[in-house]
Amino acid sequence: MIHFENVGLRYGMGPEVLRDLTFDIPKRSFQFLTGPSGAGKTTLMRLLFMSLKPTRGLIRMFDRDISVIPGEELPLLRRRIGIVFQDFRLLDHMTTYENVALPLRVRGKEESSYRSDVIELLKWVGLGERINVLPPVLSGGEKQRVAIARALIDQPEILLADEPTGNVDPPMAQRLLNLFIELNRLGTAVIIATHDLTLMDRVNARRMILSEGRLDIYD
């Protein structure tokens, strides 16, 4: 599904922040991406989301070489990926419900076709009582759950989540992890970037450890 081969990336004339990354993300797989702060986790997530191009090496997404994909096709490929940004990126003028429904709305779907799904998912992430609330009123943890719900709503083929449990208490972290596991069971490949060792210990999943720009994988 995703294939990295000798991928390297540097910002400008600086040193390489990612070096010789070679790995595959198979379909229906579940993995944690971890490593110390500044190791390049967010950069790697951006490469996976195609919001950055590598300075060297080959990346294939959905059997396509991303270096030759024209710009206008990117939105269509991104529709197959759900992403939870570290800074959430919610739209402040939209309610929780509207933010979660946004990916479906931009795909031109009728509201009546997704209304119950969005409400059900919001209840699942514990936001059933916050459906009509605007993001500025939400806590950090609530915003994070809205961002997660938005990434999951269209059942993506790949889920990329950058520190998805960083702002929630342990019971909610467990609940969200269960949600990711359930999603994975239904066929979505999941990549979770996290520092949370407790979270990683709860699932027997592949660990991708980034250190000084190099990647070690423990299956």
Place this chain on the structure above:
Amino acid sequence: MTDPAASTRESVRKERPITLRPMAPIVPPVNVSGRALIVVIAIMAFLCAVTLGTVTMVQEKAEAWQGDVSREITIQIKPEEGLDMEEALAEVRRIVLAMPGAASAEIVDRASTARLLEPWLGEGFDMDELPVPRLVIVTIDEQAPPDFAAIRQSLAGAVPAATLDDHRAWSGRLIAMARITVLIGVGILALMLATTMLTVIFATRGAMAGNRHIVEVLHFVGAETGFIASQFQKRFLLIGLKGAAFGGSLAALAFLLLGAWQNNTMATALNDQATALFGRFTLSAAGYFGIVGIIILISAMTALTTRLTVIRTIREIDRQRADPSLAEIG
């Protein structure tokens, strides 16, 4: 044992329907920068419409002038020894009216001639003591003007003291002056339109800068460029229309009110001075159509600038993708 009241409360809570507000628009309604943009567009539309109205007025005034001059010719009879001036005037009038293309001929009587000379000779002078030439003003059919050479020939035979002035020299000067005036007006209008367009473009781009995060989120959740551009375009077309319609209508209203004021205060000192200085503030249908055109042009320019700004923003995001040195380090 189960508390029935608690169970009822539970079921009511479970079945309570969720009320959702109508979907918020993808682009937020007008914020502070949007309101500032409306004001900027309104001011520029007002100035543009006033300039256009003034140029239209000047052009119509110039055309009217030109028409007035070329609609008339003058025959002057110089006093000579033994010439019966009144008889000569009547003869000239008769000859002219006999020519095809002459609509009417009016002899400028002694009183009117005296009034014409008043600025130079003062009041109460005796016309008989001075060799004062007399005039016949002929109104001609503009569509089929008479043959001036034939008139001159007839006059030379019947009244040798008569000379025909077809105003060609004056008409030529006035046409040149009118053309220059209109040209200057069109130049000012072009500058005004260019300034308006640039102001609208920069103000729209300024207002759009605050919406970059929305473009980014929409782009990342899979919205296509055309979809994002059309969402912003719709919102900003409305902003442009509101501002331009307000400014344009205000200018049209100003012309209407000034025209009405001039009509209602005729023969007052202020009105006379204002009319002498600026002419009549009456705008023709073409002027009002021009104002509508300006409103449409400004609104369209606002919408187009928005579309191009969205496309450029998305290109910038993609350029950062292609060149990591432009992106934030993560």
